[in-house]
Amino acid sequence: MRTVFARPAAALRPYIDRYWSWQAAPGEVVALPLLLPGTGAEVYFHAGEAFSLTASGEPLPAAHLLCLRAATLPLAAAARLDFIAVRIKAGAWGDLCAVPLAACVDQAPVATELWGPRAAALSARLAEARDFTARVALLDAFFLAVLRSRRDVLASHAVERLYSEPALRIDTLGDELGLGRRQLERRFLAQEGLSPAAFRRLVRFQQAARKLALTSRPALRIALDLGYYDQPHFDRDFKSLAGIAPSDYRSLTRQTTHFYNTPQR
DSSP: OEEEEEOOOGGGTTTEEEEEEEEOOTTOEEOOOEEOOOSSEEEEEESSOOOBBTTTOOBOOSEEEEOOSSOOEEBOOEESOEEEEEEEOTTOHHHHOSSOGGGTTTSOOBHHHHHTHHHHHHHHHHHHOSSHHHHHHHHHHHHHHHOOOOSOHHHHHHHHHHHHOTTOOHHHHHHHHTOOHHHHHHHHHHHHSSOHHHHHHHHHHHHHHHHHHHOOOOHHHHHHHTTOSSHHHHHHHHHHHHSSOHHHHHHHHHHSOOOOOOOOO
């Protein structure tokens, strides 16, 4: 399987972390990972076989969004796998789409529901593009065209602070921004579809899952670095979101694929 990623155009980098693609070799069947809750949003454009849910076998749309917050999503193995995905940064959704993120949480809306007929045209052109570079150029042109400044600046700053410092107290964050706790929670909820405390919890969980997948650091060291009280606290919280214990998740990532990439610098 071929995996590749690229950064977007400079004007899009505050909003889009990366474009990335998986393409299976002819005849290859790829075991797809268990997708976990997180803080970001990912838009997938499938030129080959779209993802299917393990439980029902129901295929997802050829072009769709995923922004899991409370539920895991087990994906079935796929043949003819060929997709390019857009990893949108936490807090940046409102600059790229007029549909509120809260309306999309834990669903897989079709791209046309988010951007209208132009998304269908983009999906078709991506499927016909000759290579990854050509697909990146198409995505750059599309997102530059839809880019608008719609975000709540203070709420976005709160997102950035909690993402970079997941042990930060919510009251301390409110003081930094000159907002009372209720006002901060209201503005944060309107933009992100969840409270600051819930977002912070997902940041810690997401970063822990990434470190479990990409490193061999002891789980307790990972937990303490991210602000968990102790190993039992980490184990309980991780299992409540992932459905499996941290040790089992680490073993799973050693046996199958995962969508965590080495962070860009």
